[in-house]
Amino acid sequence: MTLLSLRGIRKSFGAVDVLHGVDLSVAAGEVIGLVGDNGAGKSTLMKTITGIYRADSGAIEFDGKDILALDPGQRRQLGIEMIYQDLSLAKQQDVASNIFLGREPTKRLFGLFPGFVDKGEMDRQASKMIERLGAHLPSINRSVGSFSGGQQQTVAIARALTFNPKLVIMDEPTAALAVREVQSVLDLIRRLKSEGIAVILISHRLNDVLSVTDRIVVLRHGRADADLVTANTNMNEVVSRIVGGGDIAAAAAHEQRG
Amino acid sequence: MAFETTQPGFWARVQRASVERLHIRLESLVVLLALSTAMALLSPYFLSLSNFLNILLATSTIGVLAIAATFVIGSGGLDLSLGSVMGLAGVAGAFVAVNLGWPSVLAVIACILAGAIAGYINGQLVTRAFVPAFIVTLGMLGLARGLALVISQGRAIYGLPPEIVYIGQGRPFGIPMPVIIFVLTAIVAHAVLAYTRFGRHTLALGDSEGAARAAGIRVEHHRRIIYTLSGALAGLAGLLFTARVNAGDPTAGINYELTAITAAIIGGTNLFGGRASILGTMIGALIMGVLQNGLTLLAVQSYYQQMAIGAVLILAVFIDQYQVRKESRV
Numbered sequence: 211m212t213l214l215s216l217r218g219i220r221k222s223f224g225a226v227d228v229l230h231g232v233d234l235s236v237a238a239g240e241v242i243g244l245v246g247d248n249g250a251g252k253s254t255l256m257k258t259i260t261g262i263y264r265a266d267s268g269a270i271e272f273d274g275k276d277i278l279a280l281d282p283g284q285r286r287q288l289g290i291e292m293i294y295q296d297l298s299l300a301k302q303q304d305v306a307s308n309i310f311l312g313r314e315p316t317k318r319l320f321g322l323f324p325g326f327v328d329k330g331e332m333d334r335q336a337s338k339m340i341e342r343l344g345a346h347l348p349s350i351n352r353s354v355g356s357f358s359g360g361q362q363q364t365v366a367i368a369r370a371l372t373f374n375p376k377l378v379i380m381d382e383p384t385a386a387l388a389v390r391e392v393q394s395v396l397d398l399i400r401r402l403k404s405e406g407i408a409v410i411l412i413s414h415r416l417n418d419v420l421s422v423t424d425r426i427v428v429l430r431h432g433r434a435d436a437d438l439v440t441a442n443t444n445m446n447e448v449v450s451r452i453v454g455g456g457d458i459a460a461a462a463a464h465e466q467r468g
Numbered sequence: 469m470a471f472e473t474t475q476p477g478f479w480a481r482v483q484r485a486s487v488e489r490l491h492i493r494l495e496s497l498v499v500l501l502a503l504s505t506a507m508a509l510l511s512p513y514f515l516s517l518s519n520f521l522n523i524l525l526a527t528s529t530i531g532v533l534a535i536a537a538t539f540v541i542g543s544g545g546l547d548l549s550l551g552s553v554m555g556l557a558g559v560a561g562a563f564v565a566v567n568l569g570w571p572s573v574l575a576v577i578a579c580i581l582a583g584a585i586a587g588y589i590n591g592q593l594v595t596r597a598f599v600p601a602f603i604v605t606l607g608m609l610g611l612a613r614g615l616a617l618v619i620s621q622g623r624a625i626y627g628l629p630p631e632i633v634y635i636g637q638g639r640p641f642g643i644p645m646p647v648i649i650f651v652l653t654a655i656v657a658h659a660v661l662a663y664t665r666f667g668r669h670t671l672a673l674g675d676s677e678g679a680a681r682a683a684g685i686r687v688e689h690h691r692r693i694i695y696t697l698s699g700a701l702a703g704l705a706g707l708l709f710t711a712r713v714n715a716g717d718p719t720a721g722i723n724y725e726l727t728a729i730t731a732a733i734i735g736g737t738n739l740f741g742g743r744a745s746i747l748g749t750m751i752g753a754l755i756m757g758v759l760q761n762g763l764t765l766l767a768v769q770s771y772y773q774q775m776a777i778g779a780v781l782i783l784a785v786f787i788d789q790y791q792v793r794k795e796s797r798v
Contacts, residue, residue: 283684298682300675302742303668311672312683314665326663 212271213238213408214259214290214377219268221254228254230432231268236377239406241399243419243440246429247452252412255429256379259410260292261285273376289376295385297366301355305347306336308354309369339368343398360391367398378402379410384418396422416448430454492748493736495787500755507762514765521644527757528650529554529709529721531750533728534735535657536701538749539694541732542661544674544741546601547698549590549608550705551724555717556612557583557706562625562716565632572631579707580700586612587699591692609725616718625716636711646708653704658746670694674741723774730781731756738792739785756780 214236221229228251236242246252257263259270261282270278277285299308307314310332317328337350345364347357354365363383370378380399384392392415399409399422413419419426420440428436428451436451482494507514533550540547561579564570586608593604638645661667673680673690681687705724710716733739734755735748756777763773 294682296678298676298679300672300679300742302675302738303672307668307672308679311679312669312685314668316665319659319663325665326659327665327668329663 211238212236213240213273215269215271216259217269219255219258219270220266221251221258221263222266228432229258229265232429232432232434234427234434236408236410238376238408239403240425241403241409241411241423243423243426244410244412244429245414245416245419245426245448245452246435250429250452251432252429253381256292256381256410256412259285259379260290286373286375289374290379291370291373291375291377292379293363293366293370293381293383295381295383297362299354299362299366302353304353305340305350305365305368306332308365309336309339309372311369335372336368339371340364342371343368344401345394345398358391359387360394363387363391363395364398367402371402375407377408377410379412381412382414383411384413384415392418416445420445420448428452492745492751496734496736496748496751496755499734500751500758503755503758503762507758507765511762511765514762519761519765521642521647523754523757523761524647524650525644525712526761527753528644528646529705529712530724530727530731530756531650531753532653532701532705532708533721533724534731534749534753535654535746536698536705537725537728537732538735538737538744538746539657539661539670540601540698541729541737541739542674542741542744543670543691543694544677545594545691545694546605547587547590547695547702548602548605548725549586549612550698550702550728551721551726552609552612552616553583553586553699553702554706554709554721554724555719556586556616556619557703558710558720559616559620559625559706559716559718561632561707562628562710563619565629566625566627566716572629575629575632576635576707579710580703583703583706584696584700587702588692588696590699591695594695595688595691613718613722620716620718622718624718626714628711628714628716632707632711633714634711636708636714646712649704649708653701654746654750658750661744661746671742671744674738674744676742726781727756727777728753730777730784733781733788734784736788739788752784 212235216232216234219229219232232255244252244255254263258265261280261284265278269276272285272288272290275288277288280288300311306329315328315331316325318324319326333350340347340350343364347361347364354362357365383395387395396418399411402409411419411423423440426438426440426443426448427434428438428448430452435454438447438451513519533554536550537547557579560582561575564578565572565575590604590608593599594601635645640648661670669680669685669690672683673685673687677687706720709720731752732744732749733752735745735750735752737744737749759776759780760773763776
């Protein structure tokens with residue numbers, strides 16, 4: 211079943227054409243790798259999906275609904291969630307505070323004064339979410355800034371899950387992580403997939419993309435230049451599609467080493 | 469990768485629990501106790517109920533300003549105009565009561581409103597004109613002080629009605645009114661900062677504006693409320709001071725922002741926002757109060773007291789930053 215489908219998406223900023231008619235479809239529970247060189251239009255494409263940019267022309271359907279005219283908040287309510295590379299975490303606040311930032315559950319203090327944050331409820335729910343992800347954090351009451359990069363990524367993913375998304379877009383989630391941490395984040399992505407949540411993974415780390423995705427879409431010069439089934443492709447093919455000619459062998463060899 | 473291989477020591481655990489549950493830094497409490505013990509040993513007059521109330525009374529004005537400073541600094545802002553706005557508010561209230569002869573209730577409202585307006589202007593300039601808070605509030609420091617001198621024509625306004633004087637000098641149950649108002653304000657402020665969505669959003673804002681924005685918090689709107697609140701609290705401090713000295717003094721509150729910000733920082737407020745607690749600030753304000761009271765009892769010249777406050781501010785920020793660097797090295 212197709213969850214998200216883009217047809218002929220075009221977007222330009224003034225005289226600069228960034229997207230020249232992108233076609234892309236994502237099925238429920240599918241993990242898609244979106245790769246491409248710098249300037250290929252990955253970020254612009256993602257922002258037209260989340261609604262930060264409005265596509266100039268083309269059609270976007272999500273869950274059977276035309277969402278082209280919806281703003282980011284409405285799209286998020288439908289189930290499109292994005293985790294940015296900087297994670298947007300408040301580093302001095304604890305796990306629950308970050309997960310519930312902006313929509314803290316409240317209760318009445320002494321049954322009288324409304325508007326008091328229900329910290330106990332927040333902590334309980336936050337623990338549940340971390341558990342659901344099968345992740346381990348040193349303590350739910352510690353400030354997020356004291357965690358490692360992978361643990362912070364876990365918090366960001368847990369926060370995204372509280373909206374019950376159907377699609378999670380992750381921008382370079384493994385770029386700044388240690389080797390072992392990369393594995394735990396890739397495990398989290400597999401966990402999302404097993405729960406029927408679709409993931410679009412934007413990454414320069416092709417090894418990660420090859421190990422976790424079902425399909426790989428190569429964006430080149432503002433078009434979806436290739437749509438490869440991960441099981442039937444390899445590093446060389448992906449790299450050659452990204453650079454599109456030139457010294458393919460050298461580029462591929464470089465990636466293989468890196 | 470950082471794994472917790474060893475159990476943290478007893479002190480570290482108590483410290484962490486106090487920060488998480490009570491929102492205070494234990495060091496500040498230790499400093500307060502040590503300072504009080506030292507003063508008690510040095511001066512026979514220090515340990516008495518009347519002196520304790522004296523300290524609280526002297527702390528009440530600064531304490532209310534320190535609450536304002538805690539909210540603003542916790543949100544990643546800065547308000548250098550606290551002392552001047554306090555002076556302006558006191559003059560505005562005295563002007564309404566004495567020169568205009570209006571009822572005392574209106575004079576009380578005038579104090580707080582004058583402060584709130586000054587704070588509102590600060591907030592508008594910071595969030596809409598994109599002038600840094602440091603410059604906006606430094607400008608307001610001059611503007612408010614000048615306006616206070618203009619309104620009062622450079623002279624203190626005497627002859628306040630008895631209701632207002634009661635706010636500053638009354639002693640229901642033997643407790644000075646300013647102390648009662650100060651403690652009630654602190655309790656409400658602590659509840660708001662530590663336990664309400666408004667308070668949590670304030671700290672999140674100071675921690676990471678981007679994260680707050682991504683979470684759907686109306687960042688600019690929130691900042692305007694905080695600066696307005698800060699001004700209103702400075703207005704309340706102006707009311708307490710004016711009522712206590714029974715005069716609208718245009719030079720009231722000079723350098724008070726220095727003491728207020730110091731109290732907030734000693735109490736554990738992160739100078740760059742994101743971490744703050746009113747309970748901590750109260751301990752900080754008491755440290756400043758005990759320091760001033762003790763130095764006065766020991767007959768140390770007030771010039772040296774000024775120097776002590778300045779030195780304590782730098783020392784407090786040094787210790788705080790030293791700990792932040794130590795923690796981030798883990």
